[in-house]
Amino acid sequence: MKEYSYFPGCSQLSSAEEYGISAQEVSEALGFRLKALPDWNCCGASSAHMTNHLLSLALPGRNLVLARQEGRDLVVICAACYHNLKSAQMELLSDEAAAHRVEEIVGSDPRFEGRIVTLLDVLAEELGLDDMEGRVKSKLEGLRPVSYYGCLMARPRGIMEDDDPDNPAFMDRLLSVLGAEVKNWSYKTDCCGGSLSLTRPDIVASLVNRLFEAAEEAGANCMVTACPMCLANLEMRQSEKRLRYSLKHDMPVFFFTELMGLALGLEDVEDWFGRHLIDPRPLLAQAGLTR
Amino acid sequence: MINSLCSSLEKEVEERSGEKVRLCYQCGKCSNGCLFNFAMDILPHQVMKLVQYGQKERLLRSHTIWLCAACETCTARCPNDIDVARVMDTLRQMALEEGVKPSERIIPLFHRCFLGNIKVTGRISEPILMGSYKTLSGDLFTDMELALEMLKKGKIKLLPSVIKNRRELRRIFKETRP
Numbered sequence: 001m002k003e004y005s006y007f008p009g010c011s012q013l014s015s016a017e018e019y020g021i022s023a024q025e026v027s028e029a030l031g032f033r034l035k036a037l038p039d040w041n042c043c044g045a046s047s048a049h050m051t052n053h054l055l056s057l058a059l060p061g062r063n064l065v066l067a068r069q070e071g072r073d074l075v076v077i078c079a080a081c082y083h084n085l086k087s088a089q090m091e092l093l094s095d096e097a098a099a100h101r102v103e104e105i106v107g108s109d110p111r112f113e114g115r116i117v118t119l120l121d122v123l124a125e126e127l128g129l130d131d132m133e134g135r136v137k138s139k140l141e142g143l144r145p146v147s148y149y150g151c152l153m154a155r156p157r158g159i160m161e162d163d164d165p166d167n168p169a170f171m172d173r174l175l176s177v178l179g180a181e182v183k184n185w186s187y188k189t190d191c192c193g194g195s196l197s198l199t200r201p202d203i204v205a206s207l208v209n210r211l212f213e214a215a216e217e218a219g220a221n222c223m224v225t226a227c228p229m230c231l232a233n234l235e236m237r238q239s240e241k242r243l244r245y246s247l248k249h250d251m252p253v254f255f256f257t258e259l260m261g262l263a264l265g266l267e268d269v270e271d272w273f274g275r276h277l278i279d280p281r282p283l284l285a286q287a288g289l290t291r
Numbered sequence: 292m293i294n295s296l297c298s299s300l301e302k303e304v305e306e307r308s309g310e311k312v313r314l315c316y317q318c319g320k321c322s323n324g325c326l327f328n329f330a331m332d333i334l335p336h337q338v339m340k341l342v343q344y345g346q347k348e349r350l351l352r353s354h355t356i357w358l359c360a361a362c363e364t365c366t367a368r369c370p371n372d373i374d375v376a377r378v379m380d381t382l383r384q385m386a387l388e389e390g391v392k393p394s395e396r397i398i399p400l401f402h403r404c405f406l407g408n409i410k411v412t413g414r415i416s417e418p419i420l421m422g423s424y425k426t427l428s429g430d431l432f433t434d435m436e437l438a439l440e441m442l443k444k445g446k447i448k449l450l451p452s453v454i455k456n457r458r459e460l461r462r463i464f465k466e467t468r469p
Contacts, residue, residue, distance in 0.1 A: 010414045010415035010452075011415075013414065013448065013452045014416075014417055014446060014447055014448045015417070015441065015446040015447070017445065017446075039454050039455050039456055040454070041409070041413040041414060041454050041460060042409045042413060042414050042415055044406070044409065045405065045415075046360070046361055046402070047401070047402035047403075047405035047406050048406060048409075049361070049380055050361060050380055050383050050384075050402060051383060051384060051387055051399065051402050051403075051406070052384065052406075052467060052469055053307075053380065053381075053384060054466075054467040054469075055406070055463070055464070055467040058463045058466070058467050059409070059463060062459060062463065104466070105462060105463055105466040105467065106459065106462075106463065107459065107462075151362035151363060151364065152362070152363070165367045166367060166368070189364075190326055190364075191326045191327075191360055191362030191364065193326070193327070193360055194360070195360045195361065196358070196360055196398070198401060198424065198434070199395070199397050199398045199401045200330075200358070200395075200398070201433070201434075203327065203330050203358070206329075207326060232446075236437055274444075275444050275445060275446065276444070277440060277441070277444060277446070
């Protein structure tokens with residue numbers, strides 16, 4: 001079985017545990033394994049790159065040392081971690097002075113030359129969509145998702161491979177292959193305000209509600225994302241009571257890996273769905289997708 | 292508002308960010324696409340102009356530098372390939388280093404708490420992060436109900452996940468102190 005190094009990211013330890021688990025289980029079902037980097041540390045998120053540039057190289061730098069020692073391509077499922085690790089890698093590979101400074105700090109050469117990819121990249125390369133179609137056990141008919149990539153996965157400084165930074169399409173095609181009726185909309189990469197979720201919930205409320213309004217207008221009955229920050233933010237800031245906002249939404253939000261698991265007929269999917277703040281199970285029951 | 296002119300600002304920002312701010316010709320694509328423009332006091336294209344004009348004080352005291360969420364829509368769309376989001380990072384860092392009182396008090400405070408959490412355990416732990424942030428910001432009760440619900444759903448873990456090599460972690464924070 002082909003192995004990739006894997007960077008889980010902090011949210012997979014808590015708020016987005018179901019993303020990490022579903023990503024690993026889906027990968028194994030499709031014939032490759034994600035092996036977590038030993039003793040990985042937080043990438044520093046927005047807080048590092050916004051306030052201290054050298055720290056925003058050194059925190060990912062330590063992880064890049066680990067990835068270099070493992071010697072495999074690195075899969076990062078969290079959009080924010082992906083962005084930070086890939087930005088740091090680009091700078092360390094192109095700026096020798098920066099690479100030397102980080103080497104002094106973390107004690108080993110951080111110039112990881114393997115590829116850093118998202119799980120969507122891997123799916124596109126390892127499988128292709130035709131192969132995927134043949135593996136679908138239960139078609140996701142009745143689900144009408146809009147795909148929401150979030151900002152950081154699609155355009156980490158314009159470096160995500162093989163997709164349009166303003167109008168990415170791979171996740172849309174993937175969900176169609178799984179049998180869902182994917183709705184088109186113009187908000188795929190609009191930021192949800194995740195990094196201000198705790199400090200300026202007023203701003204975030206208006207962004208999140210704008211997204212749900214647009215999704216409803218597009219005829220969707222759920223949203224699908226590839227970013228744990230987005231999912232947390234969308235679920236947390238959606239309901240009227242929390243927002244004191246005029247509209248009430250109760251639209252479920254899924255990780256794309258969860259819907260893959262459902263379509264592939266994996267066993268643990270019910271556990272994942274039970275962890276959501278907005279319970280998606282009524283929608284799944286209505287669509288006849290509950291076992 | 293009359294501001295003192297800082298003639299070296301453009302050069303300083305360009306050197307620190309690696310971005311050619313002088314190439315900005317005010318097309319306004321960054322400001323039009325910005326999801327946070329409605330809350331900003333200075334729009335992103337105006338930030339670029341004010342850097343060219345050496346208006347350091349106005350920039351470092353602005354709400355804008357803290358409200359920018361670094362989503363990089365501006366960066367993706369700039370016709371002159373200026374990484375506008377990176378310039379925002381540089382301005383935030385300069386504001387902190389120069390001890391400018393931030394217009395958005397609790398946003399930099401949140402970043403400090405976030406990095407403080409990483410420094411101790413190497414990974415983010417919601418109880419540690421929220422504990423320090425809630426205490427320091429004085430905003431104790433917002434989102435309490437939400438936190439309880441997340442705890443119930445297993446979305447917040449009480450015990451932190453701590454990395455083994457904390458010596459390396461301490462060194463990273465010591466060596467990168469600005």
